Amino acid sequence: MEYFNIFTHIILIMSLGWYLITNLQWYNYSLERVISKHHKWQWHITYFLLPIVLFYILDNIYFLLYFYLLYLTSFVFWNMKLTKSLVLTSRVKRFLAILLFITFAFEILFLSLEEYNISIIFAPLLLAYAVSSILENMFFISFKHNAKVKLKTFTKLQTILITGSYGKTSIKNYLYQVLKNKYNVHKTPRSVNTITGILVDVNTNLNNKTQIYIAEAGARQKGDIKEITMFLKPTYCIIGSVGEQHIEYFKTLDNIIHTKMEILQSPSMIKGFVHNSVPIKEYDKIVKFPNNLNVTMSNLDGLWFTVIVNGKDEDFYAPVLGSFNAINLTAVILLAYELGISIEEIRNSIKNIKSIAHRLELSKANDKIIIDDSFNGNLEGMLEAIKICSSYEGRKVIITPGLVESTSDANALLAQSINENFDYVILTGTLNISVLKEYIDETKTFILKDKNKLEETLIDYTKKKDLILFANDAPNFI
Numbered sequence: 001m002e003y004f005n006i007f008t009h010i011i012l013i014m015s016l017g018w019y020l021i022t023n024l025q026w027y028n029y030s031l032e033r034v035i036s037k038h039h040k041w042q043w044h045i046t047y048f049l050l051p052i053v054l055f056y057i058l059d060n061i062y063f064l065l066y067f068y069l070l071y072l073t074s075f076v077f078w079n080m081k082l083t084k085s086l087v088l089t090s091r092v093k094r095f096l097a098i099l100l101f102i103t104f105a106f107e108i109l110f111l112s113l114e115e116y117n118i119s120i121i122f123a124p125l126l127l128a129y130a131v132s133s134i135l136e137n138m139f140f141i142s143f144k145h146n147a148k149v150k151l152k153t154f155t156k157l158q159t160i161l162i163t164g165s166y167g168k169t170s171i172k173n174y175l176y177q178v179l180k181n182k183y184n185v186h187k188t189p190r191s192v193n194t195i196t197g198i199l200v201d202v203n204t205n206l207n208n209k210t211q212i213y214i215a216e217a218g219a220r221q222k223g224d225i226k227e228i229t230m231f232l233k234p235t236y237c238i239i240g241s242v243g244e245q246h247i248e249y250f251k252t253l254d255n256i257i258h259t260k261m262e263i264l265q266s267p268s269m270i271k272g273f274v275h276n277s278v279p280i281k282e283y284d285k286i287v288k289f290p291n292n293l294n295v296t297m298s299n300l301d302g303l304w305f306t307v308i309v310n311g312k313d314e315d316f317y318a319p320v321l322g323s324f325n326a327i328n329l330t331a332v333i334l335l336a337y338e339l340g341i342s343i344e345e346i347r348n349s350i351k352n353i354k355s356i357a358h359r360l361e362l363s364k365a366n367d368k369i370i371i372d373d374s375f376n377g378n379l380e381g382m383l384e385a386i387k388i389c390s391s392y393e394g395r396k397v398i399i400t401p402g403l404v405e406s407t408s409d410a411n412a413l414l415a416q417s418i419n420e421n422f423d424y425v426i427l428t429g430t431l432n433i434s435v436l437k438e439y440i441d442e443t444k445t446f447i448l449k450d451k452n453k454l455e456e457t458l459i460d461y462t463k464k465k466d467l468i469l470f471a472n473d474a475p476n477f478i
Helices: 002-026 031-036 041-057 060-081 090-113 119-152 168-179 195-205 224-232 253-265 324-338 343-351 379-390 408-421 433-439 451-461
Strands: 158-163 185-187 212-216 236-239 271-275 286-289 293-299 302-309 312-318 361-365 368-373 396-400 424-428 445-448 467-471
Touching: 002 031, 002 041, 002 060, 002 090, 002 119, 041 060, 041 119, 090 119, 119 195, 119 224, 158 168, 158 224, 158 253, 168 185, 168 212, 168 324, 168 343, 195 212, 195 224, 212 224, 224 253, 236 253, 236 324, 253 271, 271 324, 286 324, 293 324, 302 324, 312 324, 312 343, 324 343, 324 379, 368 379, 379 396, 379 408, 379 467, 396 408, 396 451, 408 433, 424 433, 424 451, 445 451
Parallel strands: 158 212, 158 236, 185 212, 236 271, 271 286, 368 467, 396 424, 396 467, 424 445
Antiparallel strands: 293 302, 302 312, 361 368
């Protein structure tokens, strides 16, 4: 029985560690955010606090029954149902290996002492977290040093850094598609926008043939963008649209604006392209946009717009959806022209530009029109998606959790627009249910609590010729 108890302790501590590192990965390895910003606090109780409390207050036999029949079973099913499950990165593997080693060490220690201490659960977790944090900081310092040394060897490399509340990834991908026809260009993968992700990219993927490196900078607190800026020292900077995205972290719009403006502190900046939403004074190195933009048409076939470049009206067509993309493309056009690409070359690149995955991406399946805008999580973009869909003459269905990391007022505006333009509404998650239900007709609303049942829900509630809009997609931990 004693050895079985030891086995149970090990499984319990590793389960708690798995839960901890999963949440840390979701929240960029910030323990403060895991504790204060988590939207599913009941998970913390069910899968972390409750088993610890019961371990200390229940008799051994009752705890074993609870642990194996209830906790472990529910914990396995919880992991299976996650829409964003734990990715076994090197960092995660190191944490779990450290935790397992420390747990074994404590079990051997207490076995030799022939008694168990109250610290048997807490100590391995705390020590593993502390050791892992120290180790990762050491790796970070080493990685940063190696990346700095590597960048210094690229004497002719030009770096473009992009930030903003919305559209960073779209601008990066559009700019890459335009510049790659003339230059050897590398961009950060996917939506990588943290200093750690950029360091990994520089060390792993950047090579001496690269002429232009395009990166994006995100932030959760003041100084995040400055750190990236001072590392990359970009020669060109873009600040896209700025709004109340991530307002729960920054508290005020002014704080968001000032954090985004940290990008302009680059000591190597030749020119910065700044969206009009940023109240910055006129400087020789600053180009404001999109005051030289005119959108002539935006529908399900694409986007037609005019931009003033070098004092002349230039017409463009892009096979992408959403008039806000004309704003993103304006920044691309102005910077590409600054880098010596002709208007005709830019025009040809843009008319063949590919839409960004999960951002107003149009497709057809089972005789239904699908618009995948699941990576768009800001009010202006979601309203634009709704506007585009409103022109469709058939039945319109929307699947959305509402706005995440935004205000109740913004969700209220979104709900009103949804109610006016859609025939059927599938609400996912529970974060914004109360405010969305207040403004959307209950008779055309279905609340999907388990996103694993989305496919069968679509089969039951959609028909041929329907237009289906996936508007924002929050993982189920939100």
